[in-house]
Amino acid sequence: MMGFMLTIIRRDLLLIARQPAELINPLVFFVLVVALFPLGVSPEASILSQTAAGVIWVAAMLATLLSLELLFKLDHEDGSLEQLLLAPYPSWSLVLAKVLVHWLVSGLPLVLLSPMIASMLFLPSQALPSLMLSLLVGTPTLSLLGAIGAALVTGVRGGGMLLTLLILPLYVPVIIFGAASVAAGAQGLPIDGYMALLGAMLVFALMITPWAASAALKL
């Protein structure tokens, strides 16, 4: 089964390496959404630094959801998903492998990109560790929960909008504690409690996603 997962991971990474636009588009989208806020709200450093944490988290969620739409869709369209589900391995291992690849190419780059975005929004530099750490723990949760929605809308026309509708409400706890940890970090307060909660959510998402997403794929 480990071999099966590794094969899927290698295959999906190779597919993305051959189509680098898939990797880059969500990142451009992320930066673009963030850049709209100073234009729409105010370029003042005092206002931006206060809203920075929330803006970055919202943009990260939207970028994640946009890229999630394709998680199972392409494999569904060319028929390989059906073959992978027929393989003599548990279907949750397929889901986990796909989610891991999704996070590697969409979540992790967001974490690495966040210091640049944060400085554009004048986030105090002492909040940077908490921002990066909360994104590092929080974005896998986003990928996992989102995979349930992606699996549910796989065969549905116009699935992208639907996916957003289904999954954004489930992201509420992540944004609350993600943004709160950044706010606490900016004031120099301890963030262990928030990290523990974000970690708990990650474990929880790891528990339900494989079950729910593989049940949805078999519909």
Add this chain to the structure above:
Amino acid sequence: MSSLDWRMPRWFHQMGSPKWFYEWGGRLQSWFALAALVLLGWGMIWGLAFAPADYQQGNSFRIMYVHVPAAILSQSIFVSMAVAGAIGIIWKMKVAFMVARSCIAIGATFTAIALLTGAIWGKPTWGTYWVWDARLTSTLVLLFLYAGVMALNQAISERQTAGKATAILALVGTINIPIIKYSVEWWNTLHQSSSFSLTEKPTMPAEMYVPLLLTVLGSYCLFALLVLMRTRTQILQTQGHTKWLTQHPDIEGV
């Protein structure tokens, strides 16, 4: 599961037969209609016209007799929907998916009523229609969850597939509801804590409390009635090819 040999009672499996559900639903329906009429009528008239005014809020507290039942039902219905969906997945019952489908719009309506009456009450009491308070926000998120379930249910045209997909989403949503609730509560709280519980001694006088109890029970009966009606309609829509239905006295000559 069969190796453990625990079996559900016979009526449980019979409930999964559209014919049986249609017949029994029809009989139960009139009793729920009667109960809802009596309980809601009694509770509403008592609560809205005769219960004593609140010493602080005056008469505006009376909206509670609509608001509290709607708020309680909004959550109960989501859970009922998930339970019905789980039954549909586990025992492969078409009727259970129909029940879950019937719950969606009813639950969304109760959630909207709870938000709306809360806003109307909030204006004179808190001085604003809306605050980003924990309970208000989590009810709003619940409305979004209903919207998602409804959108998914309508996006898939094949009823059986739509039923399963909806059930999965409702189950995931239900285990998330407590997490959303507590995370929002931690984030911001203004709403007074609940003063109504079936298991604790009431904190308000009986003349205020009993009408509320009546309207809550009446709302549950109304919900049961609406679910039965909507599910029976779906049975009529989907079982038109079956012999028992074409020969049923209800639709003879239609």
